[in-house]
Amino acid sequence: MDIKNLILDQLREKRIVRASDIIQLTGLSRVYVHRFFRELLDEGKIVLIGKANQAHYLFAGTDEAEKKVKVYRVHRLLQNINLREDIVLEEIKKGSAIFDEISSNTAGIVAYAFTEMLNNAIEHSKSKAIDILMVKTPEHIRFDVSDRGIGIFKNIVEKKGLNTQLEAIQDLIKGKQTTSLAFHSGEGIYFTSRIADYLDFRSFQKRLIFDNVIDDIFVKDIKRAVSGTKVSFTIRLDLEKTLTDVFNKYSDDSFEFSKTSVKVKLFREGVEYMSRSQARRIAVGLEKFKVVELDFNGVETIGQAFADEIFRVWHAQHPDIRIVPVNAGENVIFMIKHVIPDLQLVNNL
Numbered sequence: 001m002d003i004k005n006l007i008l009d010q011l012r013e014k015r016i017v018r019a020s021d022i023i024q025l026t027g028l029s030r031v032y033v034h035r036f037f038r039e040l041l042d043e044g045k046i047v048l049i050g051k052a053n054q055a056h057y058l059f060a061g062t063d064e065a066e067k068k069v070k071v072y073r074v075h076r077l078l079q080n081i082n083l084r085e086d087i088v089l090e091e092i093k094k095g096s097a098i099f100d101e102i103s104s105n106t107a108g109i110v111a112y113a114f115t116e117m118l119n120n121a122i123e124h125s126k127s128k129a130i131d132i133l134m135v136k137t138p139e140h141i142r143f144d145v146s147d148r149g150i151g152i153f154k155n156i157v158e159k160k161g162l163n164t165q166l167e168a169i170q171d172l173i174k175g176k177q178t179t180s181l182a183f184h185s186g187e188g189i190y191f192t193s194r195i196a197d198y199l200d201f202r203s204f205q206k207r208l209i210f211d212n213v214i215d216d217i218f219v220k221d222i223k224r225a226v227s228g229t230k231v232s233f234t235i236r237l238d239l240e241k242t243l244t245d246v247f248n249k250y251s252d253d254s255f256e257f258s259k260t261s262v263k264v265k266l267f268r269e270g271v272e273y274m275s276r277s278q279a280r281r282i283a284v285g286l287e288k289f290k291v292v293e294l295d296f297n298g299v300e301t302i303g304q305a306f307a308d309e310i311f312r313v314w315h316a317q318h319p320d321i322r323i324v325p326v327n328a329g330e331n332v333i334f335m336i337k338h339v340i341p342d343l344q345l346v347n348n349l
Helices: 003-014 019-026 030-042 063-068 085-095 104-124 152-160 165-174 180-195 243-250 276-283 304-317 330-339
Strands: 046-049 056-059 072-079 129-136 140-147 198-211 216-236 257-259 263-266 291-295 322-326
Touching: 003 019, 003 030, 003 046, 003 056, 019 030, 030 046, 030 140, 030 198, 030 216, 046 063, 056 063, 072 085, 085 104, 104 129, 104 140, 104 152, 104 180, 104 216, 104 243, 104 276, 152 165, 152 198, 165 198, 165 216, 180 198, 180 243, 180 276, 276 304, 304 322, 304 330
Parallel strands: 263 291, 291 322
Antiparallel strands: 046 056, 072 129, 129 140, 140 216, 198 216, 257 263
16 A cells, blocks of 8 residues: 555545544554655655644645745755855855754754765766755755766665665665775765654665664665655754764764864874765864864875865864864875965974
């Protein structure tokens, strides 16, 4: 039985549907039925009106729904030429009310997840255009990032030498990988999948769904194949967990760092800090300090993306905070100077 289509059919017939209507028609449990209502909400097809016993659902986008629910929506079709995810995010913040009147915690989570998912599409999809949609309702924020590129599962199959897209999905779920590919299509996705309420990847004939509300992961077939990749992320506005909570819970030894009131040190010898994902994780919480000291002792090299994210992107967002790199070897110095030529470095402390 296709519960989602049943809900949509009932809406077409009755205009208003309650969970109890579907429970009565199917005999299924309330928890199971609510899962399909939540999927339709996350997909932006329906809206929830009222709470508790008064809760009912309408088709999204109708005049009645718009009058009853304050919805903010941003849609952009982006050309993937010199595209930067941080600039796209800033344009959304300045040009819409999506980030207005939400907590700094929620805003930080959405910003992290959006830039990670858009960066994946920019760097790996090989798509000429990327479609983004971001929606805020009174209950949640959702965004979609869609491309017509190689497809996330197919890309992993080719880069990792796997046999099937199911093997790629299994590899992706692990999150903790060691190749440079992992830093882009593993780390960012891994942590985004832990912080989301609902994260859905659709590519060709497969869907990978992380549902943290019920703490489960699903893999489903798609009847109508998706060209490229579509990523959908949803988070409640009243979310209590933080990015720091998630990073601390799932971080492994490759990303150890310690913090004092003025210092951050990278301790793990031999680790290469290459990606924006790593840089964003290290930067979480640093906005609390006036001076951030990054100690590169034992770090052989860093990537251009890592350096750019820390020393240009993050610093541009926090211009009053001083970043001081110390004990950097010539490889690290070269990459930092490549990004910020006039930055002062301190060595041999």
